[in-house]
Amino acid sequence: EQQEKWVPRAVNMEIIGTYAQTELGHGTFLRGLETTATYDPNTEEFVLNSPTLTAYKWWPGGLAHTANHCVVVAQLHSKGVNHGVHPFIVQIRDEDTHMPLPGVKVGEIGPKLSFSTANNGFLGFDNFRVPRDSMLMKNAQVLKDGTYVKSRLSKLTYGTMVFIRVMIVTDMAYYLSVGATIAIRYSAVRHQSKPKENEPEPQILDYVTQQHKLFIALASSHAFRVTGQWLWTTFVRVNKALTSGNADTLPELHAVACCLKAVTTRDAASMVEACRMSCGGHGYMTSSYLPILYGITTAACTYEGENTVLLLQTARSLVKAWQKGSKGKPLSPTEAYLMDKSPVPKWENTLDGIIAGFRRVSAGKVQDCVSKIDKLVKMGTSYEDAWNQTSVRLVAASEAHSRAVILATFRAEVSRAAAALSPPLARVLHQLVHLYTVYWALERVGDLLLYTSIAERDVQELQQQYEDLLQKIRPNTVGLVDAFDLRDEILNSTLGAYDGRVYERLMEEALKSPLNAEPVNQSFHKYLKPFMQGKL
Numbered sequence: 001e002q003q004e005k006w007v008p009r010a011v012n013m014e015i016i017g018t019y020a021q022t023e024l025g026h027g028t029f030l031r032g033l034e035t036t037a038t039y040d041p042n043t044e045e046f047v048l049n050s051p052t053l054t055a056y057k058w059w060p061g062g063l064a065h066t067a068n069h070c071v072v073v074a075q076l077h078s079k080g081v082n083h084g085v086h087p088f089i090v091q092i093r094d095e096d097t098h099m100p101l102p103g104v105k106v107g108e109i110g111p112k113l114s115f116s117t118a119n120n121g122f123l124g125f126d127n128f129r130v131p132r133d134s135m136l137m138k139n140a141q142v143l144k145d146g147t148y149v150k151s152r153l154s155k156l157t158y159g160t161m162v163f164i165r166v167m168i169v170t171d172m173a174y175y176l177s178v179g180a181t182i183a184i185r186y187s188a189v190r191h192q193s194k195p196k197e198n199e200p201e202p203q204i205l206d207y208v209t210q211q212h213k214l215f216i217a218l219a220s221s222h223a224f225r226v227t228g229q230w231l232w233t234t235f236v237r238v239n240k241a242l243t244s245g246n247a248d249t250l251p252e253l254h255a256v257a258c259c260l261k262a263v264t265t266r267d268a269a270s271m272v273e274a275c276r277m278s279c280g281g282h283g284y285m286t287s288s289y290l291p292i293l294y295g296i297t298t299a300a301c302t303y304e305g306e307n308t309v310l311l312l313q314t315a316r317s318l319v320k321a322w323q324k325g326s327k328g329k330p331l332s333p334t335e336a337y338l339m340d341k342s343p344v345p346k347w348e349n350t351l352d353g354i355i356a357g358f359r360r361v362s363a364g365k366v367q368d369c370v371s372k373i374d375k376l377v378k379m380g381t382s383y384e385d386a387w388n389q390t391s392v393r394l395v396a397a398s399e400a401h402s403r404a405v406i407l408a409t410f411r412a413e414v415s416r417a418a419a420a421l422s423p424p425l426a427r428v429l430h431q432l433v434h435l436y437t438v439y440w441a442l443e444r445v446g447d448l449l450l451y452t453s454i455a456e457r458d459v460q461e462l463q464q465q466y467e468d469l470l471q472k473i474r475p476n477t478v479g480l481v482d483a484f485d486l487r488d489e490i491l492n493s494t495l496g497a498y499d500g501r502v503y504e505r506l507m508e509e510a511l512k513s514p515l516n517a518e519p520v521n522q523s524f525h526k527y528l529k530p531f532m533q534g535k536l
């Protein structure tokens with residue numbers, strides 16, 4: 001019924017909405033949100049209030065001057081009892097005049113690192129009344145007399161966030177494809193230095209260090225696209241089960257969505273930054289689009305769940321799985337490897353060997369965390385303090401788990417798809433899987449030395465494998481980014497345009513600056529000249 005009322009109006013854009021959950025005082029700790037929605041059975045309304053400055057909603061995208069409705073997450077009070085945070089759909093602006101409604105204070109939060117078009121806003125309520133059916137009642141309900149009907153699973157309120165986290169993984173694949181396209185095309189056009197006096201300046205794409213900076217971004221885009229597809233399929237399956245009242249698989253989805261969102265956003269932000277830096281000064285130009293792209297990707301490390309907090313959520317699940325598995329209980333498919341108690345096998349420098357190695361690292365780290373927590377608790381430390389003192393290791397265990405999931409999914413999905421591909425295309429995709437896997441083995445070689453039987457000669461061989469792969473991938477690099485098929489209008493980059501006219505585009509963009517409208521800018525007459533004449 002509520003969906004019939006709101007969804008059609010949202011689909012045809014009569015309703016422009018946003019998700020107003022975060023407040024000035026709380027973004028992570030949702031149970032600490034201060035906005036209140038108090039039920040008045042006499043009028044069958046909720047009264048929304050922002051009791052403190054820190055209760056003001058702060059950050060919601062589009063809230064400042066665009067949205068006329070929003071989903072407000074507030075502490076639900078009825079019959080004198082606080083039932084915790086619940087979502088409400090609330091009209092905040094007049095649909096004709098767009099004026100804020102009486103009792104609503106709304107506005108712009110000010111300049112940010114990037115995301116300048118997101119119109120993030122603040123929102124406060126002063127005894128603002130909304131009808132009872134403003135409470136989104138799919139999970140919990142408040143009856144006309146104020147009786148609260150509990151949801152069968154309180155965490156279903158958090159479901160929106162799981163959905164967005166799932167989507168963000170695929171978003172990161174896209175952003176990395178943009179960064180890799182810009183930086184690799186520019187690296188094919190840019191010639192610099194003279195390593196061989198009797199030869200012309202080479203393309204910077206031929207410097208192996210440039211390949212090391214860029215090819216991982218290209219491979220990661222494919223790895224995250226494939227993992228994002230797998231995660232979406234998992235989300236659809238879990239959501240279908242939830243619809244029929246079965247929430248058994250939700251905890252696993254929450255855990256894997258948390259760590260994949262955290263790891264893919266962190267990798268995307270750092271690799272887009274590497275793409276920017278690999279383009280030298282021109283990568284620092286706004287017209288290259290790389291600084292804007294960095295601003296967008298780094299924001300994802302914070303929004304929809306701050307990365308550390310999400311990695312700790314996954315760690316919570318891994319520790320619980322370890323404790324469950326140690327009692328012989330079955331584990332979820334993504335965590336089942338934690339109970340592999342077989343002896344550490346002889347190391348193999350193969351994809352399967354490396355994937356197995358990352359699973360050993362994750363299981364080893366989780367076991368170390370459990371042991372440390374148990375030891376601290378036995379010494380009289382509270383569980384909460386023991387958890388906090390172990391939290392650096394817990395985050396590392398989560399990251400290792402996430403990497404094992406990405407490596408295994410990337411390899412399995414490309415192997416499955418390869419049968420339907422032409423041999424040359426299958427070969428190139430396998431090279432990207434190989435590069436991605438060996439790159440991360442070398443990045444985390446310390447962990448592999450701690451938890452597997454990898455030896456020095458294996459590491460030397462992996463380094464050589466990696467450098468050979470850079471050489472093999474080089475001839476196909478421009479073709480691989482062209483295959484993302486990103487139009488110039490989408491790339492929006494002087495460095496990444498398909499025609500490679502970088503220098504002409506840089507100059508064309510520069511000449512558009514208002515500061516170039518006249519040869520002598522007014523600042524000379526207002527400031528420089530008086531200063532030079534000692535008059536300032």
Ligand SMILES: CCCCCCCCCC/C=C\CCCC(=O)SCCNC(=O)CCNC(=O)[C@H](O)C(C)(C)COP(=O)(O)OP(=O)(O)OC[C@H]1O[C@@H](n2cnc3c(N)ncnc32)[C@H](O)[C@@H]1OP(=O)(O)O
Pocket residue numbers: 019021022027028029030031061155158159161162164167168171250251254302303304305306309313316317320
């Ligand atoms: C249509 C296409 C869309 C594409 C979109 C792509 C993105 C586009 C760009 C968007 C740009 C900006 C959007 C950004 C929007 C936002 O940022 S919205 C705000 C996001 N905010 C958060 O994510 C808050 C993070 N905090 C939390 O989730 C919770 O506070 C936290 C889980 C950290 C702690 O909550 P507690 O209630 O204290 O929970 P715990 O005690 O830790 O755990 C209790 C149990 O509940 C389980 N749990 C927690 N969360 C979930 C969940 N989401 N789903 C399922 N289960 C959950 C947890 O595992 C515990 O279970 P256990 O007790 O261990 O069994």
Ligand SMILES: Cc1cc2nc3c(=O)[nH]c(=O)nc-3n(C[C@H](O)[C@H](O)[C@H](O)COP(=O)(O)OP(=O)(O)OC[C@H]3O[C@@H](n4cnc5c(N)ncnc54)[C@H](O)[C@@H]3O)c2cc1C
Pocket residue numbers: 018019020021022025026027028029058059060061115120299302303304305306307308309312
């Ligand atoms: C571009 C952008 C768009 C956004 N859009 C929206 C939106 O549309 N709607 C919305 O509701 N919100 C939105 N947000 C807000 C976003 O969801 C929050 O900023 C995010 O959830 C983090 O919360 P916080 O800012 O309170 O950070 P905090 O939680 O205060 O984090 C600060 C530090 O504290 C640490 N920390 C916090 N809790 C713990 C813990 N338990 N253990 C260990 N460390 C901890 C964090 O790791 C971090 O290092 C947006 C934010 C950004 C940047």
